[in-house]
Amino acid sequence: MDIKIYDTLPDDAARIREEVFMKEQGFHDEFDSTDQTAAHIVLYIEGTPVGTCRFFPGQEEGEYVIGRIAILKKYRGGGLGSEVLAAAESAIRDAGGQKAILHAQQQARPFYEKQGYTAYGEPDQDEDCPHIWMKKIFPSSSH
Numbered sequence: 001m002d003i004k005i006y007d008t009l010p011d012d013a014a015r016i017r018e019e020v021f022m023k024e025q026g027f028h029d030e031f032d033s034t035d036q037t038a039a040h041i042v043l044y045i046e047g048t049p050v051g052t053c054r055f056f057p058g059q060e061e062g063e064y065v066i067g068r069i070a071i072l073k074k075y076r077g078g079g080l081g082s083e084v085l086a087a088a089e090s091a092i093r094d095a096g097g098q099k100a101i102l103h104a105q106q107q108a109r110p111f112y113e114k115q116g117y118t119a120y121g122e123p124d125q126d127e128d129c130p131h132i133w134m135k136k137i138f139p140s141s142s143h
Contacts, residue, residue: 002044003087009035012042012049013068020070027127030068041087043071043080050075051084055092055100062098069102085115089138099137106130 006013014031021027034056043051053069066088071080092100104112106123109132113119117134124131 001083002047003083004042004044005087005091006040006042009038009040009054010042012044013040013052013054016042016049016052016070016072017068019072021068024073025129027129029127034067038067039091041084041091043084043087045075045080051080053084053088055088057097058099058101060099062096064092064095064097064100066092066100066102081111082115089136093138097138098140099135101133101135103131104134106132109134 009031017030021030035054038054038056040054041052042049051069051071053066055064055066057063058065066085069081069084071084089100100117102112102117103126104117104119106129109119112134115136117136119132119134121133
């Protein structure tokens with residue numbers, strides 16, 4: 001397993017998101033201007049891109065937004081989603097981030113809760129799919 005972080009949207013990440021969010025789940029508005037400024041993580045298994053996510057600074061000091069977390073269907077269920085999320089959290093902490101937020105699909109809420117995220121606010125719709133905002137505060141490192 002290999003994880004790479006890119007400053008711009010790599011083709012590998014775009015292909016995974018197109019496959020998962022557009023073809024499989026039916027979303028239309030998958031790509032946006034945030035893709036040009038966000039950091040993108042791609043997880044490779046034996047050279048094959050199988051998972052991705054993006055992250056970027058949020059509105060509050062020390063806050064980062066994680067989004068577009070996707071694992072190709074045939075690679076799901078083996079903990080790769082947790083690996084991609086952990087890589088994003090590690091990069092965020094390295095950048096001085098103290099909190100991560102994400103706009104989770106309601107069906108994925110239990111996955112994020114297992115990763116230490118807490119839901120807040122009211123559920124809302126994104127392209128007719130129920131979502132909920134979730135957050136995770138990183139413990140401050142005491143040296």
